Amino acid sequence: MTTNRRYHITTFGCQMNKADSERMAGILEEMGFEWSEDPNDANVILYNTCTIRDNAEHKVYSYLGRQAKRKHEQPDLTLVVAGCVAQQEGEALLRRVPELDLVMGPQHANRLKDLLESVFDGNQVVATEEVHIIEDITQPRRDSQVTAWVNVIYGCNERCTYCVVPNVRGVEQSRTPAAIRAEIEELGRNGYKEVTLLGQNIDAYGRDLPGATAEGRHLHTLTDLLYYVHDVPGIERLRFATSHPRYFTERLIKACAELPKVCEHFHIPFQSGDNELLKAMSRGYTHEKYRRIIDMIRRYMPDASISADAIVGFPGETEEQFENTMKLVDEIGFDLLNTAAYSPRPGTPAALWDNQLSEEVKSDRLQRLNRLVNVKAAERSQRYFGRIEEVLVEEQNTKDKTQVMGRTRGNRLTFFTGDINELKGQIVKVKITEVRAFSLTGEPVEVREAVTV
Numbered sequence: 001m002t003t004n005r006r007y008h009i010t011t012f013g014c015q016m017n018k019a020d021s022e023r024m025a026g027i028l029e030e031m032g033f034e035w036s037e038d039p040n041d042a043n044v045i046l047y048n049t050c051t052i053r054d055n056a057e058h059k060v061y062s063y064l065g066r067q068a069k070r071k072h073e074q075p076d077l078t079l080v081v082a083g084c085v086a087q088q089e090g091e092a093l094l095r096r097v098p099e100l101d102l103v104m105g106p107q108h109a110n111r112l113k114d115l116l117e118s119v120f121d122g123n124q125v126v127a128t129e130e131v132h133i134i135e136d137i138t139q140p141r142r143d144s145q146v147t148a149w150v151n152v153i154y155g156c157n158e159r160c161t162y163c164v165v166p167n168v169r170g171v172e173q174s175r176t177p178a179a180i181r182a183e184i185e186e187l188g189r190n191g192y193k194e195v196t197l198l199g200q201n202i203d204a205y206g207r208d209l210p211g212a213t214a215e216g217r218h219l220h221t222l223t224d225l226l227y228y229v230h231d232v233p234g235i236e237r238l239r240f241a242t243s244h245p246r247y248f249t250e251r252l253i254k255a256c257a258e259l260p261k262v263c264e265h266f267h268i269p270f271q272s273g274d275n276e277l278l279k280a281m282s283r284g285y286t287h288e289k290y291r292r293i294i295d296m297i298r299r300y301m302p303d304a305s306i307s308a309d310a311i312v313g314f315p316g317e318t319e320e321q322f323e324n325t326m327k328l329v330d331e332i333g334f335d336l337l338n339t340a341a342y343s344p345r346p347g348t349p350a351a352l353w354d355n356q357l358s359e360e361v362k363s364d365r366l367q368r369l370n371r372l373v374n375v376k377a378a379e380r381s382q383r384y385f386g387r388i389e390e391v392l393v394e395e396q397n398t399k400d401k402t403q404v405m406g407r408t409r410g411n412r413l414t415f416f417t418g419d420i421n422e423l424k425g426q427i428v429k430v431k432i433t434e435v436r437a438f439s440l441t442g443e444p445v446e447v448r449e450a451v452t453v
Contacts, residue, residue, distance in 0.1 A: 004076075007033040008042035010063065013050020015198055015241065016169075017083055019149040020109045021048045024082065027112045039067065044078045044116070049085035060085055061096075068099040078102070078119060082109065087168035088346060090128045103128065106169050107154070146394045146406075146425045148192045152180050152225065153199035153206075158244065160271075161282050161350040162314065162342060165200055172201070174209050181229050188234030193392055193425050197225070197240040203247035223255045230259050236427060237392060237409065241267040242309075246284040248293050257300040264301050265335075265411040268293065269309035273328030274321040277314055280350075287328055294332055303383070305410035307336035312369055313362030314342045316355040322365050329372055335380045335410065336438060337373045341366045377437040381412070384432045384440055389414065391430045391442075396420040413439040 007028045011021040024046060025035065036042040045067055049060045060081070071077045080102040081093055087105030094100055101119045105128040108115065118125050155170040184195055199205055205222040222240065230238065238261045245268055256262045268290075272278050275286045297304050310325060329337065341362035344351035389408040397403035397415050404418040406428075416430050430442035 004043045005031075005033045006036040006042045007044040007046065008036045008039040009046045009048060010039070011048045012060065013048075013084070015149055015196070016106070016151070016200060017048050017050055019151055019198055020083065020106055021046075022149070023109050024048070024112050027110075031113055031116070040070070043074070043076060044080065046080040046082055049081060049083035064097050064100075068097055071099045078116070080104065080116075082106070082112075084164065084168040087128050088164060091126055094124065094126065101125070144394060146192060146392065147194040147196065148187050149196050149198050150180060150183050150187070151175065151199070152197045152222075152240075153202060153204060156200040157204065158201055158246075158284075159282055161280065162311065162345065162348055164345045164348055167347050169200060172204050172208055174204075174206050176209065177225055177228050180225065181232065184229050184232045184235060188232050191234070191425060193235065193427070194237040194239070195229075195235055197222075197229075197238065198242075199240075200242065201244045201247075202240050202242060203244050203249075203252070221249075221252075223249070223252045226252075226255050226259060226262060230261055236261060238262045239265060239411075243268045245270065245290050245293055250296055253297055253300050263409040263411065264304040265307070265409065266297055266304060267307045270328065271309060271311050272314065272317075272321070273325035274317075277317060277321050280316065281311075281314065287324065291328070291332070303410070305335040305380075305412070306332065307338070307411070308334055309338045309340070310369065311340055311342050312365040313357045315350050315353040315357065317342075317357060317365075326369065326372060329369065329376060333376045333380055334373070335377060335412070337369075337377075339366060339369050339373060374437050378435075381435040381437060381440065384408075384412065385435050386432060388429050388431050388445055389440070389442070391416070391428050393418070393420070393423040393426050393428060395424075408440070415439065415441045416444050418444055 009021050009025055011017050028044065033044060039045050047060055047063060064079070064081070067077065067079055071079060078101045079099055081100060082104045083106050086093065086103045090103060093103050101124060102115055103126045104112070104115055108127040111127065115125050115127055153172055153174045155172045156166045157172045159166060187195060203222055205225060206220040209220065226238065243266065248268060256264070270287070270290045271281055271283060273287045278286060294306060297306065310329070312322060312325065344356065391406040391408055391414045393404050393406040395405050397405045402417055403415045404420050404423050405413060405415050408414055414430060414432070416428070418428070428444050429446040431445050432440050432442040434441035
């Protein structure tokens with residue numbers, strides 16, 4: 001091992017990956033490594049990969065190619081591929097990029113230290129076997145000092161026909177309520193103000209726990225977990241993602257309406273507005289059920305923000321079926337919608353079907369959907385004009401240094417004039433003077449000192 005102990009992590013993909021990267025960065029810093037912004041100054045380079053979309057995978061290979069070349073001049077460079085591509089490709093990655101030192105699946109994030117020590121002893125290591133996730137005791141290096149992710153359940157037992165997540169992230173494993181609360185308490189003590197509870201399918205939380213109790217209560221569901229962690233001192237806001245319509249309950253919506261710290265923002269992917277396609281995707285609900293969930297949320301919380309994910313160009317999608325998705329988007333009016341053209345993923349049923357659509361059709365439908373998404377998001381933003389919103393200040397606006405930026409409870413990005421040194425981590429009442437499809441601008445009205453109990 002050389003004296004240059006600097007590391008660089010590039011993260012692709014979802015919030016789970018970002019949370020994993022923060023944990024791995026925490027481990028590297030405990031090992032005495034320092035973060036380097038520039039990968040070319042680092043001698044441990046880790047790519048935390050995503051396999052949901054094809055282009056993320058191609059990007060990884062192009063990044064890797066550049067560093068593999070560098071390794072020929074600097075043999076002490078350590079190259080690591082973690083995450084979902086690593087899990088899916090395993091040994092094949094080493095054949096494709098023999099310069100790699102370590103290939104590790106997402107379940108092995110907590111074992112990074114042991115795995116690296118084996119690499120430093122001269123081994124080339126592949127860690128993709130199934131493991132039972134050890135309770136996480138590493139301190140993540142958080143990218144923000146205001147908001148943090150907390151994993152509550154790993155893996156996924158759903159079998160959506162387009163998705164590789166269950167293959168690469170394993171079966172559902174819930175963390176214990178006590179461990180989750182302890183992590184959130186630590187965040188509260190360290191000055192964090194907002195926590196997002198994370199799971200690939202967060203509504204499944206607790207199903208695999210053996211009658212877990214805390215203070216004599218059964219904590220079997222996400223709803224119970226929200227009640228259990230709601231009063232953690234210092235934490236002002238709670239969010240959770242990602243929800244599955246199949247398991248979304250009225251009890252959960254009621255809890256969100258009742259608990260003051262839970263933000264009025266729901267991320268519930270629908271993927272398609274057509275029942276036949278939803279069946280082909282193995283999603284386990286109809287568009288009618290999805291609409292009932294949204295209606296129920298709006299009944300309890302009329303102003304709640306709703307975001308979602310949608311796929312166009314799924315194998316066999318007809319123009320009429322695509323129009324059903326457009327109709328759903330038009331009628332519901334999402335605050336934000338992540339859209340993607342279907343891309344076949346290795347090891348998934350849908351990738352093998354012979355009714356794949358052409359790239360032209362997929363691209364055309366994606367553009368049409370995105371245009372509608374922008375129109376609807378701009379309409380939804382209008383309700384904020386002239387209103388006073390509570391904004392939790394996170395960062396300086398990089399494009400205008402006189403401004404700070406943060407999010408409303410409904411998760412709208414909001415900019416206003418202010419000094420980041422004074423306002424970071426504060427909740428500021430902001431009068432909204434300008435609305436755009438996905439962000440707002442306003443003027444500060446009052447700074448509320450965040451309560452530290």
